Amino acid sequence: MLKIAALPPPGRHWFGRPSYSKAAATSKLNRDRLKDERALSLFKPHDEGSNGPGFFDAFLCYAGALGFETAARRGRCNDGVGALQIPTRRATQVKALVKQSAEPGLWLADAPEPTIGINDVLIKVHKTGICGTDVHIYNWDAWAKRTIPVPMVVGHEFVGRVAEVGSNVIDFRPGDLVSGEGHVVCGRCRNCMAGRRHLCKDTQGVGVNRPGAFAEYVSLPMTNVWRHHAGVDTDVAAIFDPLGNAVHTALSFPTLGEDVLVTGAGPIGLMAAAVARHAGARHVVITDVNPHRLELAQRLGVTRAVDVRKTRLEDVQRELGMQEGFDIGLEMSGSPAAFRDMLGNMCHGGKIAMLGIPTEELAIDWNLVVFNMLTIKGVYGREMYETWYKMTVMVESGLDILPVITHRLPYTEYEAGFAAMRSGASGKVVLDWTA
Ligand SMILES: NC(=O)C1=CN([C@@H]2O[C@H](COP(=O)(O)OP(=O)(O)OC[C@H]3O[C@@H](n4cnc5c(N)ncnc54)[C@H](O)[C@@H]3O)[C@@H](O)[C@H]2O)C=CC1
Numbered sequence: 001m002l003k004i005a006a007l008p009p010p011g012r013h014w015f016g017r018p019s020y021s022k023a024a025a026t027s028k029l030n031r032d033r034l035k036d037e038r039a040l041s042l043f044k045p046h047d048e049g050s051n052g053p054g055f056f057d058a059f060l061c062y063a064g065a066l067g068f069e070t071a072a073r074r075g076r077c078n079d080g081v082g083a084l085q086i087p088t089r090r091a092t093q094v095k096a097l098v099k100q101s102a103e104p105g106l107w108l109a110d111a112p113e114p115t116i117g118i119n120d121v122l123i124k125v126h127k128t129g130i131c132g133t134d135v136h137i138y139n140w141d142a143w144a145k146r147t148i149p150v151p152m153v154v155g156h157e158f159v160g161r162v163a164e165v166g167s168n169v170i171d172f173r174p175g176d177l178v179s180g181e182g183h184v185v186c187g188r189c190r191n192c193m194a195g196r197r198h199l200c201k202d203t204q205g206v207g208v209n210r211p212g213a214f215a216e217y218v219s220l221p222m223t224n225v226w227r228h229h230a231g232v233d234t235d236v237a238a239i240f241d242p243l244g245n246a247v248h249t250a251l252s253f254p255t256l257g258e259d260v261l262v263t264g265a266g267p268i269g270l271m272a273a274a275v276a277r278h279a280g281a282r283h284v285v286i287t288d289v290n291p292h293r294l295e296l297a298q299r300l301g302v303t304r305a306v307d308v309r310k311t312r313l314e315d316v317q318r319e320l321g322m323q324e325g326f327d328i329g330l331e332m333s334g335s336p337a338a339f340r341d342m343l344g345n346m347c348h349g350g351k352i353a354m355l356g357i358p359t360e361e362l363a364i365d366w367n368l369v370v371f372n373m374l375t376i377k378g379v380y381g382r383e384m385y386e387t388w389y390k391m392t393v394m395v396e397s398g399l400d401i402l403p404v405i406t407h408r409l410p411y412t413e414y415e416a417g418f419a420a421m422r423s424g425a426s427g428k429v430v431l432d433w434t435a
């Protein structure tokens, strides 16, 4: 049995062991050996500048090595995935949607099959969702120009099955149905070290800063892989990433018995409204300026879907018998006008979670914030992995977001999918990569 000398000091990082063959790793004998080797690997210094775990992850790996396997086996041992890319498959080409040159458009091209390191998981992609972020990349707007390196395989919303795992991965098996957290965190900053990984200061985005999921295969660190529960609808599983944006925002403040205002009935606003309803809100009022999206909102069962070009929120409050304003605001449009509208319709002490990304600087009347004692919380991504847990159990307990998906297309028809997204006459667009 392995003897452990000492727990490594905080701030030191660790390096994984070299690869075993997959066949070897499957025998019990070798699995035990692998476990011991993994524990040993904790005591090797990590390469400078590579993507190692923080003290917290090292502790979990250490606990796993000692036999307290539960946390470690949940896939939190992230020792060096970014730095150590040991190819374990024969390099071939895969079909992928690529930002090939610095101009509007995306190109269906052959890209190198992703390689996996010892802590990575190779996933055969089955379905993907098109995100507003992908549309920004397609359009090659100012944000995309300053953010996306070219060439880049894009996309971050997906579901697929595990094809292959690195030799250090014991929590996932080929065939598992999985999605992936699109934020790959550093594991070393203050927040990562404290377990608050969604607050990482050095987050890398899948399909933004590193190769994405609009491809036949995608490779991710095992710490970014989420296994779905049996029976999940794969269309829903394909959009867990934006559902996670909605859940993270909608559950930022308790909604039970509260009146909730959602500004922006895009796919994420629609899902947030459904989540607020599922989590026990009294009234859920959603606003937009797009009749198609307001109609989708009605189908999802909101209390009122309001076209703010025609109806004032003050009048809606009166019709609903509300006395003092909305208790919770979920900003999902990025529109300055919508945000100002929200600020003017909150109750004293109201709480706002803001996901929408304004495209320009946005001036507000701060008197409303100060004298009405409002709380405004910025929201980015999903909490790792509380949001993923909450999504899973809410879907299991009847949260239905399927009406948000309006288009299902084979990946070869991606141009039609992006056109639908850009037209505004769509909810979520899902591309099928198995066709
Ligand atoms: N913070 C984060 O982690 C993330 C933020 N986002 C942002 O969240 C927002 C929502 O995402 P999606 O639903 O995909 O965006 P979307 O662009 O499809 O939806 C925004 C909706 O707001 C509506 N809108 C425009 N002006 C309005 C107004 N005055 N009042 C009410 N509604 C108005 C639009 O018609 C549209 O339906 C976007 O700003 C997006 O960039 C998206 C993903 C992650």
Ligand SMILES: CC(=O)[C@H](N)C(=O)O
Residues within 6 Å of the ligand: 131, 132, 133, 156, 182, 183, 205, 241, 242, 245, 380, 381, 382
């Ligand atoms: C910004 C995005 O598009 C993405 N959904 C995320 O949560 O980071």
Ligand SMILES: [Zn+2]
Residues within 6 Å of the ligand: 131, 132, 133, 156, 241, 242
């Ligand atoms: Zn997205």
